[in-house]
Amino acid sequence: MTSLINSLPAEALTALRTGDDSLAAVLLSHEWRLFARASQMPPPGDWRIWLILAGRGFGKTRAGAEWVRGEIMRGASRVGLIAPTMADARDIMVRGESGLLSVCAETDTDENGALIGRPVFQPSLRRVVWRNGAAAMLFSAEEPERLRGPQHDRIWADELAAWRYLNAAWDMAMFGLRLGDRPRACVTTTPKPRKLLKELIADAGTVVTRGATFDNAANLAPAFLDAMRARYGDTALGRQELNAEMLEEAEGALWTxxxxxxxxxxxxxxxxxxxxxxxxxxxxxxxxxxxxxxxxxxxxxxxxxxxxxxxxxxxxxxxxxxxxxxxxxxxxxxxxxxxxxxxxxxxxxxxxxxxxxxxxxxxxxxxxxxxxxxxxxxxxxxxxxxxxxxxxxxxxxxxxxxxxxxxxxxxxxxxxxxxxxxxxxxxxxxxxxxxxxx
The missing domain is CATH 3.30.420.280 (Nucleotidyltransferase; domain 5)
Incomplete structure (x- = not known):
């Protein structure tokens, strides 16, 4: 705990020491390490894909946005943000309450202590830009060809299992994930029995994090959780969307x-x-x-x-x-x-x-x-x-x-x-x- 406190931004430590609780609260609200569950933190090791298979309300979006933020602070400069639609990329990955604009702070710095601050969203250019020149481009999985050409050192792929042109969009994204010494991708999705998803799970370069809606019960309304259990508890939809189980249904099976x-x-x-x-x-x-x-x-x-x-x-x-x-x-x-x-x-x-x-x-x-x-x-x-x-x-x-x-x-x-x-x-x-x- 002492090492964690000592690693907090200097501004937050000063506010705490001088008794400026309101300022400290604002500064510390952006310290993800203080609030994240272990399953929301990037895993150790030399992986290429971090695959988060989790239920609704687990905190996938926050985990993905915080991962991008952390990678930018560690030197990443070209990030691809891919969602099922362009509206999803804009309204969830960037502008959402757990999106990039919300999780980044004006006090964010790079590894050398240089201020990079909160990024600016440029809708007409479909990108988010930081003060140090790092940029995150927005893409829709409905337009796989737009991923042909751009290069990235990091990719955040949201709700992969819901992509309309799943294989084409993923292939184009992977062809472009080639910048830097360790190009990586974070995939945040509710699981569905898609062939590509199964291949990613089996890939030696993938680290899989699994989680359920109820893992985040402390941040969700009790009435919501009770309603979800009562309405969807044992249903296939509930097992998929809440418990993040990948449910198979064979073609030609006698039951559905x-x-x-x-x-x-x-x-x-x-x-x-x-x-x-x-x-x-x-x-x-x-x-x-x-x-x-x-x-x-x-x-x-x-x-x-x-x-x-x-x-x-x-x-x-x-x-x-x-x-x-x-x-x-x-x-x-x-x-x-x-x-x-x-x-x-x-x-x-x-x-x-x-x-x-x-x-x-x-x-x-x-x-x-x-x-x-x-x-x-x-x-x-x-x-x-x-x-x-x-x-x-x-x-x-x-x-x-x-x-x-x-x-x-x-x-x-x-x-x-x-x-x-x-x-x-x-x-x-x-x-x-x-x-x-x-």
């Missing part, structure tokens, strides 16, 4: 995130039958498939509700059997349904070791997972199945499963357990419930 979001509801109180379905793995190694354990219930109107996903990976038979029985007991389930293709009589034996009197039904899969899942998917399309909250991993698997399986090569065991449970509650071929004449 939009569909599942629309079917999420509170657990009903009129469930007349509850089933816990178990899809056991072939082994218990770290490379083994997961043990799918999913519970679902049947309403009085003949529709089903998925209650819980207690699946687990790398578990010995005794462990997954205990997990399945615990879920069965907690829900006061009527039936445990276990696929026995992998373990045969062993599956029943290990479950009965935990609970001898469990109501157990053994199931044998004679068709592929895809063919068994199709009729269940049709029930979802007819809105005959709803989901409780807290099923994110199951829903991820559902939205990634195609007729080629999962792209990861893993077995869709959560999904398989779901299919067994729903098929038991609403057997394939059963029509819509009808009310007969009295």
């Amino acid at each position: 995130r939009e569909q599942l979001d629309a079917l999420r509801s509170a657990t009903p109180g009129d469930l007349r039958r509850i089933v816990v379905a178990v899809d056991p793995p072939a082994g218990a190694k770290t490379t083994s498939d997961a043990c799918g354990i999913v519970a679902a219930g049947l309403r009085a109107d003949g529709t089903a509700h998925v209650l819980a996903d207690a699946s687990l990976r790398s578990a010995r038979p005794a462990v997954w059997a205990q997990r399945a029985v615990a879920l069965y007991d907690s829900l006061e389930a009527d039936l445990m349904l276990a696929e026995v293709n992998q373990g045969g009589d062993m599956v029943e034996a290990v479950i009965r070791q935990v609970r001898p009197d469990v109501a157990l039904k053994k199931a044998h899969a004679s068709r592929s997972k895809w063919l068994r899942a199709e009729p269940v998917s049709a029930l979802y399309a007819r809105e005959r199945v709803t989901h409780a909250r807290g099923l994110a991993e199951l829903e991820d698997e559902m939205c990634a499963f195609t007729n080629n399986g999962l792209a990861s090569g893993s077995s869709p065991d959560r999904l398989d357990a779901l299919v067994w449970a729903i098929s038991e509650l609403i057997p394939p071929g059963r029509g819509e419930p009808r009310i007969t004449g009295l």
Whole structure:
């Protein structure tokens, strides 16, 4: 703390020592090191790309603007500011409440102590200029060709995942990032499953910082945070925009995130039958498939509700059997349904070791997972199945499963357990419930 205080600007130290609190407050308000969270500070090391994947309200814009400010103070002279649109570059990156004009101070100096001050925005020239001649040019990702030609030693790319011409704009920007000894870029974005974003994450020259909206709770209104949790808590949109998760949705999958979001509801109180379905793995190694354990219930109107996903990976038979029985007991389930293709009589034996009197039904899969899942998917399309909250991993698997399986090569065991449970509650071929004449 002492070293941090001693490194503050001389004007701020003087104001503090002489008791001029108002002046000190103004000067210290621009000392980012005093207020920033560790995740908002540039990472150490010889990286080329600093990728900040974070939710709305995390403080991405402030982190990006402060990074540019710091780089200018350390000698950078040609910066590219790239946003989804030119209006975004102007109104968020430059003029915004966390933009460059707001974070820079009149007392800013370079490494030699020379005053560079707050920059001046020149809208007609699409640039921000400092007193020492350093400049930041504004670009729109809607016009990739404007990035052809300009050279930069630093680039701040904002909301990369929302760029209209993502690959073209990024390629042109990277061709121009060639000035100085260590040209670098800071990317601030809410993640979306874009191929380029995945490539950047995997690049050895990229350092990734992840964060959620709620990391910045101290600077956000409690009412806003409560509203976001209540409205978007477990939805795909909330997981992406608030928790900054990169959500996959495979082309040709039997389910979509939009569909599942629309079917999420509170657990009903009129469930007349509850089933816990178990899809056991072939082994218990770290490379083994997961043990799918999913519970679902049947309403009085003949529709089903998925209650819980207690699946687990790398578990010995005794462990997954205990997990399945615990879920069965907690829900006061009527039936445990276990696929026995992998373990045969062993599956029943290990479950009965935990609970001898469990109501157990053994199931044998004679068709592929895809063919068994199709009729269940049709029930979802007819809105005959709803989901409780807290099923994110199951829903991820559902939205990634195609007729080629999962792209990861893993077995869709959560999904398989779901299919067994729903098929038991609403057997394939059963029509819509009808009310007969009295």
